[in-house]
Amino acid sequence: MSTTGEGDVARFKRQAAERAVEAIQPGMVVGLGSGSTAAFVVHRLAALRAEGKLTDVVGVPTSVGTEELARASGVPLTTLEEHPVVDLTLDGADEVDPALRLIKGGGGALLREKIVAQASRRVLIVVDAGKLSPRLGTRWPVPVEVLPFGWRSQALFLEGLGARITPRWGPDGALYRTDQGNFILDCAFGPIERPEQLASRLEARAGIVAHGLFIGLTSELVVAGPSGVELRRPS
Numbered sequence: 684m685s686t687t688g689e690g691d692v693a694r695f696k697r698q699a700a701e702r703a704v705e706a707i708q709p710g711m712v713v714g715l716g717s718g719s720t721a722a723f724v725v726h727r728l729a730a731l732r733a734e735g736k737l738t739d740v741v742g743v744p745t746s747v748g749t750e751e752l753a754r755a756s757g758v759p760l761t762t763l764e765e766h767p768v769v770d771l772t773l774d775g776a777d778e779v780d781p782a783l784r785l786i787k788g789g790g791g792a793l794l795r796e797k798i799v800a801q802a803s804r805r806v807l808i809v810v811d812a813g814k815l816s817p818r819l820g821t822r823w824p825v826p827v828e829v830l831p832f833g834w835r836s837q838a839l840f841l842e843g844l845g846a847r848i849t850p851r852w853g854p855d856g857a858l859y860r861t862d863q864g865n866f867i868l869d870c871a872f873g874p875i876e877r878p879e880q881l882a883s884r885l886e887a888r889a890g891i892v893a894h895g896l897f898i899g900l901t902s903e904l905v906v907a908g909p910s911g912v913e914l915r916r917p918s
């Protein structure tokens with residue numbers, strides 16, 4: 684059923700999120716992703732709690748924004764210090780290729796999202812069909828989080844790898860700061876032939892704190908579009 688005034692994309696995100704929440708079992712520690720799709724997850728979890736269901740589930744937020752949303756919605760939170768292993772993480776993505784490799788970080792939460800995903804037994808990625816792509820980099824730049832110290836050197840390094848760099852700006856007219864106080868360089872590589880190789884190069888560079896390529900982390904994908912809601916697993 685559609686919510687009044689809700690556009691198609693928002694409806695697909697909500698439908699995918701509602702399906703994904705069905706994977707949550709009582710007593711689980713659940714990683715709560717960031718962004719508009721993950722917000723639907725939090726809202727659905729809060730609605731189930733209000734019905735007296737899944738009341739013993741606790742969430743690990745992947746950003747300050749998600750933490751605030753969960754608190755405002757009454758979803759109980761924990762930390763990776765208290766629960767270093769997460770049972771299930773539900774998160775969105777910006778671009779998904781056929782092998783279920785991802786680009787994430789459009790909202791700047793890539794580092795905490797990756798930390799939580801790597802600490803999770805199972806990662807369910809939740810998207811509308813518009814996120815599906817034949818090859819990563821076709822539709823979205825790769826966000827790269829860099830320390831402010833030496834960031835221009837990282838920009839030159841990234842240009843050397845073939846990227847067109849756009850530093851991300853905040854609404855206040857200053858360079859955008861992540862939850863960790865770092866900058867983000869959005870790196871348009873175009874369609875990326877070998878994402879694993881690019882990821883290794885980025886990981887080898889001091890000053891690069893995180894990148895938005897999520898490889899080998901997706902356990903399952905829930906995708907919603909005009910033809911319905913579908914579950915996919917990496918082949």
Ligand SMILES: O=C[C@H](O)[C@H](O)[C@H](O)COP(=O)(O)O
Nearest residue numbers: 718719720788789790791792
């Ligand atoms: O940093 C943000 C995250 O990686 C989001 O999960 C991603 O940008 C998708 O966001 P949305 O669900 O709003 O399209």
